[in-house]
Amino acid sequence: MNVEIDFASKIIIKDFQIWMDGGSVTLICANSMNQEFQIEFVQNVAWEILESYNRLPGRIYLNDKLVEQRSELENLIINNLENIDSLSEQLERKILAEKIEYVKSEQYLSDINRVKTYNRN
Numbered sequence: 001m002n003v004e005i006d007f008a009s010k011i012i013i014k015d016f017q018i019w020m021d022g023g024s025v026t027l028i029c030a031n032s033m034n035q036e037f038q039i040e041f042v043q044n045v046a047w048e049i050l051e052s053y054n055r056l057p058g059r060i061y062l063n064d065k066l067v068e069q070r071s072e073l074e075n076l077i078i079n080n081l082e083n084i085d086s087l088s089e090q091l092e093r094k095i096l097a098e099k100i101e102y103v104k105s106e107q108y109l110s111d112i113n114r115v116k117t118y119n120r121n
Contacts, residue, residue: 005062007076009033012086018095022046024055025099027081037063039077041099047114058111060103069109078103 014036015028022045030036044058060067060074067074078100087093102108 005035005037006031006033007073007080009035011080011084013084016087016089016092016096019043025095027096039081040064041103044102044111047111048116048118051117051119053117056112057115058102058108069112074103 009031012030012032013027014030015026017026017028018024019026022043024043025041027039027041028036029039038061040055040061042055042057042059042061047057049055049057055061056066059069060077062073062077067077081096082100084096087096
């Protein structure tokens, strides 16, 4: 059964994972309704990716599914994360703020044109 996540319920970040791939960040989250989920901001530095890589640079994924740009879901996620108070580390707050700022920018919409895929063979 696929239960829709309630983003009206306050998000709590349980784990903040920073990847060494140029800036991807994964947030392991829960909400006040005890729903658990994962939000990933994929790096927006390297635009050449392998065909077999299942993540587009510069995009948001919710539970491993691509979130459509400027969709209602994306707006719900961003609005909720802007008001997050469960991060105690200053660096984590700064990184999250930078990710949100990028998603809200016009550059975020046009950067998809920079993605180049290639086959390793």
